[in-house]
Amino acid sequence: MLGPNGAGKTTTVEILECLRSMTSGEARVLGLDVMKKAREIKYKIGVLPQDFNAFDLLTVKENIQFFGSMYDRMLDPMDLIKVMDLQEKADEYFKNLSGGLKQRVGVAIAMVNDPEIIFLDEPTTGLDPKARREVWKVIEELKKKGKTVILTTHYMEEAEILSDRVGIIDRGRFLALGSPREIIDEHGSGSHCIIANADAKCLNVLKERWPDHEIRNGNFIIPLRDKDNLVEIIYALDGSGGNYEQIQVTRPTLEDVFLRLTGRKLAEGGDTENAE
Amino acid sequence: MPNRILSTLISSVKMFYRSKSSVFWTIAFPVILILIFGAIFSGGNGGKYNIHIQDLSDSQMSHKFIEALNQSEVINVIDVGKDVNISEYIRENSPTAVLIIPSNFDSAFIPGATNNTTQLKLMIDPTSTSANVITSIVISVSDHFNLAIAQGGEIITLKRTDIASEQFNFIDFFLPGIIALTTMTTTIFWTVDIQSRYRENGIFKKLMTTPLTRMEWLATQILWQLVVVFISIATILVVGIALYDVELTLDPIAILIIISSSALFSSMGMILARFIKEPETAGTAANAITFPMMFLSGTFFPLETMPEYLRAVAQVLPLTYVSDGLRDAMVYNNIVGATNSLVVVVILAMIFFLIGVAVSRWKVE
Ligand SMILES: Nc1ncnc2c1ncn2[C@@H]1O[C@H](COP(=O)(O)OP(=O)(O)OP(=O)(O)O)[C@@H](O)[C@H]1O
Ligand SMILES: [Mg+2]
Numbered sequence: 016m017l018g019p020n021g022a023g024k025t026t027t028v029e030i031l032e033c034l035r036s037m038t039s040g041e042a043r044v045l046g047l048d049v050m051k052k053a054r055e056i057k058y059k060i061g062v063l064p065q066d067f068n069a070f071d072l073l074t075v076k077e078n079i080q081f082f083g084s085m086y087d088r089m090l091d092p093m094d095l096i097k098v099m100d101l102q103e104k105a106d107e108y109f110k111n112l113s114g115g116l117k118q119r120v121g122v123a124i125a126m127v128n129d130p131e132i133i134f135l136d137e138p139t140t141g142l143d144p145k146a147r148r149e150v151w152k153v154i155e156e157l158k159k160k161g162k163t164v165i166l167t168t169h170y171m172e173e174a175e176i177l178s179d180r181v182g183i184i185d186r187g188r189f190l191a192l193g194s195p196r197e198i199i200d201e202h203g204s205g206s207h208c209i210i211a212n213a214d215a216k217c218l219n220v221l222k223e224r225w226p227d228h229e230i231r232n233g234n235f236i237i238p239l240r241d242k243d244n245l246v247e248i249i250y251a252l253d254g255s256g257g258n259y260e261q262i263q264v265t266r267p268t269l270e271d272v273f274l275r276l277t278g279r280k281l282a283e284g285g286d287t288e289n290a291e
Numbered sequence: 292m293p294n295r296i297l298s299t300l301i302s303s304v305k306m307f308y309r310s311k312s313s314v315f316w317t318i319a320f321p322v323i324l325i326l327i328f329g330a331i332f333s334g335g336n337g338g339k340y341n342i343h344i345q346d347l348s349d350s351q352m353s354h355k356f357i358e359a360l361n362q363s364e365v366i367n368v369i370d371v372g373k374d375v376n377i378s379e380y381i382r383e384n385s386p387t388a389v390l391i392i393p394s395n396f397d398s399a400f401i402p403g404a405t406n407n408t409t410q411l412k413l414m415i416d417p418t419s420t421s422a423n424v425i426t427s428i429v430i431s432v433s434d435h436f437n438l439a440i441a442q443g444g445e446i447i448t449l450k451r452t453d454i455a456s457e458q459f460n461f462i463d464f465f466l467p468g469i470i471a472l473t474t475m476t477t478t479i480f481w482t483v484d485i486q487s488r489y490r491e492n493g494i495f496k497k498l499m500t501t502p503l504t505r506m507e508w509l510a511t512q513i514l515w516q517l518v519v520v521f522i523s524i525a526t527i528l529v530v531g532i533a534l535y536d537v538e539l540t541l542d543p544i545a546i547l548i549i550i551s552s553s554a555l556f557s558s559m560g561m562i563l564a565r566f567i568k569e570p571e572t573a574g575t576a577a578n579a580i581t582f583p584m585m586f587l588s589g590t591f592f593p594l595e596t597m598p599e600y601l602r603a604v605a606q607v608l609p610l611t612y613v614s615d616g617l618r619d620a621m622v623y624n625n626i627v628g629a630t631n632s633l634v635v636v637v638i639l640a641m642i643f644f645l646i647g648v649a650v651s652r653w654k655v656e
Contacts, residue, residue: 029655032500034496034499034500034654034655035654035655036654054502054504057500057501057502058502060500061500062497062500064493064496064497064500066493067493067497068492068493068494068497069494069497070302070306070494071306072305072306072309072310073302073305073306077302077305080298081298081299081302082497082501084294084295084298085295085298085498085501085502085503086501086502108309124497
C-alpha cells in the first residue's frame with residue numbers, strides 16, 4: 016500500500032488486523048470476517064505495527080519467545096534470529112538496539128507464529144538508507160518463503176522494488192491497483208526522451224518534427240510513442256548539425272502516476288530522504 | 292491460555308529484577324515508611340508523656356510523690372533545678388506540662404497538723420493532646436496521697452495496660468496500616484505506570500495483535516501486582532522484626548485481605564489509566580487518589596479523633612476497610628471484625644475489577 020502521510024494506510028491495515036473497528040463496510044482476511052472472527056484471524060496473521068516497540072528490559076530472544084508464547088504453536092526463536100541475521104544481538108536488551116535492528120526484531124516477532132499473512136506497517140520509515148536496505152532484504156526473504164506480505168510505505172522506490180502488486184492510496188481511497196508495471200502502463204504518461212541544452216539548430220529541427228514536445232528547465236522533452244521514435248530523434252539531431260549536452264530516456268515511475276492521479280507529489284524530499 | 296498468563300508473569304519477573312528503580316521502590320518505600328514509624332514510636336521514652344517538675348520542697352515526701360508519678364509508667368519526669376526561674380524556663384524549653392512542688396509540701400504530712408494544706412501547681416499547655424492525660428495522672432497520684440494522709444486504706448488502685456495483649460509494642464499497631472498503605476500505593480502506581488507506558492510506547496498495540504485477550508491481560512497484571520505486594524510486605528515484616536521486635540504474623544484472613552485489596556487497587560489503577568492518557572498526568576492522578584485515602588482511612592490517625600464528617604468520608608474509602616480488617620486480624624485477633632472487612636474488600640474488588648474490564652479497550656481508538 017503506497018500513499019502519502021495521512022492517506023489511511025495504517026487505518027486500513029489496522030482494520031484488517033482486527034485492531035480497529037470500521038465505521039462502515041466489510042472486510043475479510045483469509046475469508047474470515049474481521050468483525051466476527053477476530054480471534055481466529057489473529058492466530059493466522061503476523062503484525063509489525065507502525066512505531067513498533069517491544070519490552071525494553073527483555074532480550075531479543077526473550078521478546079521473540081514472549082510473543083511466541085501468545086500463540087498455540089511457535090517457530091523456534093533461534094531460527095528466526097538466524098533468518099533475521101540477529102545472532103550477535105540475541106542476548107542484547109531490546110532497548111539497546113538501533114532503529115534498524117529493532118525493526119528486524121519486529122519482523123521476527125511478526126513471523127513467530129508462522130503466519131499466513133504478514134502485515135508490515137511502514138517498516139522502514141525513520142531508518143537510514145543502509146538500515147532500509149537491510150529490512151528490504153528481510154522482506155525479500157519472506158517473499159521467497161512464499162509468505163504474503165502486506166506492506167505499507169510512502170516510499171515509491173520501496174513499493175516498486177518489493178511489491179508484486181501495489182495499491183496506491185490517498186485520502187482513504189485506492190486510486191490504482193495492480194503490479195507496478197500495470198499501474199504505470201495504465202496511468203503513467205509513457206516514456207520520454209529528454210535532450211538537455213540543445214542549441215538553436217537542434218531546437219529548430221526538433222520543434223518542427225515533434226509538435227507535442229514540452230520544454231522545461233532548458234530540457235526538450237519528447238514523449239516516446241514507440242521504440243522507433245528514439246532512432247528518429249537521434250537521426251534528426253545528427254542531421255541538424257547542432258550541438259546538445261545529453262540525451263536521456265526516462266521511464267515513468269509510480270511517483271509520476273501519483274502526481275497524475277492526485278496532482279500532488281507523493282513524498283516531499285524524494286525516496287531515500289526521510290520524509291518526516 | 293494458562294501458557295499466556297504464565298509467560299507474561301515470567302517476563303514480568305525478569306523485567307522487575309532488571310529494573311533497578313522498580314526494585315528500589317518496591318523495597319525502599321515500605322522500608323522508609325517503617326523506619327519513620329519505628330523512629331517515632333519505639334525510640335526515646337517509648338511513648339511516655341514528659342512532665343517537668345521543679346521540686347522546691349526537696350524532702351522525703353516530695354521525692355515519694357515524684358517516685359509515685361514515675362511508677363505510673365506513662366509519665367517521664369524531667370527535673371527542673373530548684374533555683375531555676377520557672378517562667379524563663381518555660382520560655383526557653385516550651386514544655387507541655389510543668390509541675391511545681393511548693394516548699395511547704397512535706398509539712399502538710401506531719402501527723403496531727405491537720406489544718407495544713409499544700410498546693411501543687413500544675414501548668415499545662417491546654418492545646419496539647421496529652422494535657423488531659425497528664426492532668427488526670429497528677430490528680431490521681433495526689434488523691435492517693437490525700438487518702439494516705441486521711442489514714443484511709445487504699446480502695447481503688449489503678450494499673451494501666453494497653454488494649455490487646457501486652458506482648459505488642461507500639462509499632463505493632465501501626466504495622467497493619469503500613470501494610471495496607473503499601474498495598475494501595477504499590478498496586479495503584481505500578482498499574483497506572485505500566486498501563487499508560489505500554490499504551491504510549493505501542494506495546495499494547497503489539498499485544499493486541501496477538502491472541503492474548505483483554506481479560507487475560509488484566510488478570511495477569513493483577514496476579515503480578517500481588518507478587519510485588521508480597522515482596523513489599525515481606526520487606527516490611529523482615530525490617531520490623533529485625534529492628535523493632537515486631538511480633539505480628541500474617542494469618543489467613545490477613546492474607547486474604549491483602550490479596551483482595553491488591554486486586555481492588557490494581558483495578559482502580561486500570562480504571563484511572565484508562566481515562567488519563569499521558570503517563571505523566573497519570574502519576575499525578577494516582578497521587579490525587581492515594582493521598583486523601585492515606586490520611587482519611589485511619590491508617591495514620593485513629594478514626595475516633597476525626598470530626599464526624601471526615602469519619603463519614605472514611606466510611607466510603609476502600610482503604611479504611613483494608614486497614615481496619617488487617618488491624619482486627621493481626622493485632623486485636625477480632626475474627627468477626629476482620630471477616631466483615633474482608634467481605635467488604637472482596638465485594639469492592641469484584642466491582643472495581645468488573646468496571647476495569649468494562650471500561651478497558653482492546654482496540655485502537
Ligand atoms: N477510509 C477513510 N475514511 C475516512 N477517514 C480515514 C480513512 N482512512 C483513514 N482516515 C483518517 O485519516 C487519518 C490518517 O490515517 P492513517 O493514520 O491511517 O494514515 P497513514 O497513511 O497511516 O499515515 P502515515 O504515513 O502518517 O502513517 C486518520 O485520522 C484516519 O482516521
Ligand atoms: Mg501509518
